[in-house]
Amino acid sequence: MTENLLTEDAVLEELGTKAKQAAKILRGLSATEKNAALAAMIEGLKDNTENILSANKMDIENGKENGLTEALIERLTLTEDRLTGMQEGLDQMVKLTDPTTQNDGQWVNDQGLKIGKVRVPLGVIGIIYESRPNVTVDASALCLKAGNAVILRGGKEAINSNEAIIEALQEGLAKTSVPKEAIQLIKDPSRELAAKFMKANEYVDCLIPRGGAGLIQTVLKQATVPVIETGTGNCHLYVHESADPEMAKSLLVNSKTHRVSVCNALETLLVDKSAAEAMLPALGKALLEAGVEIHGDETTCSLIPEAVPATEEDYSQEYLGYEIAVKVVDGYQAAIDHIDEYSTGHSDVIAATDYQVIQNFLNDVDSAAVYVNASTRFTDGEMFGFGGEIGISTQKLHARGPMGLEALTSYKYVIEGSGQIRE
Template structure:
């Protein structure tokens, strides 16, 4: 894609933003429901296009976890449609009044929620991000420019065509969503420089992609991070509950950022718990890499390195660390985590609260799988990503995280003395 073509695409987005910003809630909801049905009506064509991407991924030796993220089927298409329906059912954030007050000089001031404008999203191997991104940006009054990876280009083209055709049939500016179809990385770099047109950029994908966007963009970036998620099994844990949670967090889907990658265990229960854990991991074909205090209790465990403790595997691998107490667990987690999702398994309320208070992450759980860090599970209908930064947005990003605000000031002729 020549620079002039990318510029034209960005100009289309700027021209469309006020058309979308001024749509009524009813019009946006109707469009989302129509798009949801249209995606199901065209599911066969979308899955056929996706199959080309999946086959190319296999030929290129794509990791099984990434292949899982890439694959669409009837069940996942229904999930995508349900996500759009849920977004349609959510309250419209635009126009919400945060606060309202009057100054001594009679000025009446309102702080009101407004769209961001043009939202750029760069992502990899995740075709479900395409409708999610559209639904959330559209409902929050924004337009979006999508730059998916080459791995899912056929899927994305098919999905975006259905969305744009549906919007056009409803008399809505179809440039509410546009896809950069050129897969050349140079185009992605060009896109990161389009600050004249794009108000915010959101990367979603590997650590390498996110780092590249943060380092090269001159557009403000909301960083969605990788997930080195820990589960700490405390001395007061219900061990059966712990095993159940760990199996879910580690093995339900290995290629997602909220999967557990690291286990931390209190020394007082390691003799009893680690053999149970080892048995469960073996049954689920999970390789264990453990520190010297844990390894003797885990059959076939490999030695964990410093790199293992800080690594997002996205694979059937988990690291293990034994600690002396909850404070050492917290210190270990805060040293190696990525600010995503951390969990404690304990029946001690004071220990649980200490963990909640002191672990530095977007989402901190007590007796719950880390797999719940997800916009759908939080009731947001979908998510634009999981923000691991602290400015503006943190955790699953739904509608409100895609908005800004402005002040509306009303007076009766006041002038400043």
């Protein structure tokens, strides 16, 4: 046991030391140099497509043998199209403004000091995530563009894919002024090493978990490194009695089924009691035709015979699959009360045409993203125009919602004087 602990310490010391050195170099690089590195990473992915897909195939086969759910297999799977999408994402990131070139304000105080507020990288960012190897590319590129080094710790189910991707990215970086150690992967997926990683304050400036509720809560409880919480998504659609029925149906199906395994997929449908008889059968039919199993309250089950009785747990569930919880609520306030109790603060939407109800909903719902007549699937950094995201933050400190480049920076004050002293 002692030998293992020493080995884990040595692994973290090596990764951390290299990351801190890389972060110092990144801090002094220009936007042009960082963009050249991103372009080289694109070429690295292109040159290693076959290796990455082969490694991913191994992970998928292992995952099926180990009983991974269809939702997790879907998250894990890479295709040529998805790899092309990753490359296009990097290309879009090249075109984005480097946040560390931004000045958040400048003024002169009463003593004649010129005070400026400028954006700076966080330093070394640690990412702990599950299943989705595309996160390896997105997180690496976002951190680098914002001037940060990154240490990635993916799940064991994607270890082969992640290793192949990191090798491809580092192959690209080796041809640039950015040290390849700016992007590193923890290759040992053991929980023991992960636990020590969460406490590596001497090396890591910020820790970002991406994954299910279990992973996120584990990191929040165990980490001593500052954590940005990326929350789970129990996202709600509230169909108000004033809703357009066809629009409500379209929003429901898209939010739930466009991609069921992601955090911005819809998990709970609320329908006004006054509109349930007129709208719910058609909404239920649309869900059933899309292959979605409905967990409903008593009224829902009476209007949709195929529905199964919902339990209390269903309304707290992030299914990440073809299931949904449905409840008929006794008016607007009952819907708000339900969302307050069960929402994870990710994304919630109202389908309505009543102006005052819409304004009330926008004010009353305290989630990272609050929608009116639009699919929850738009809660995404790229869709918001950020060019990508490191995650969806459901906390209220530092960053909230889709976390783009600016969320991966802090700021410092720079003060220029001419010999002033304080009396």
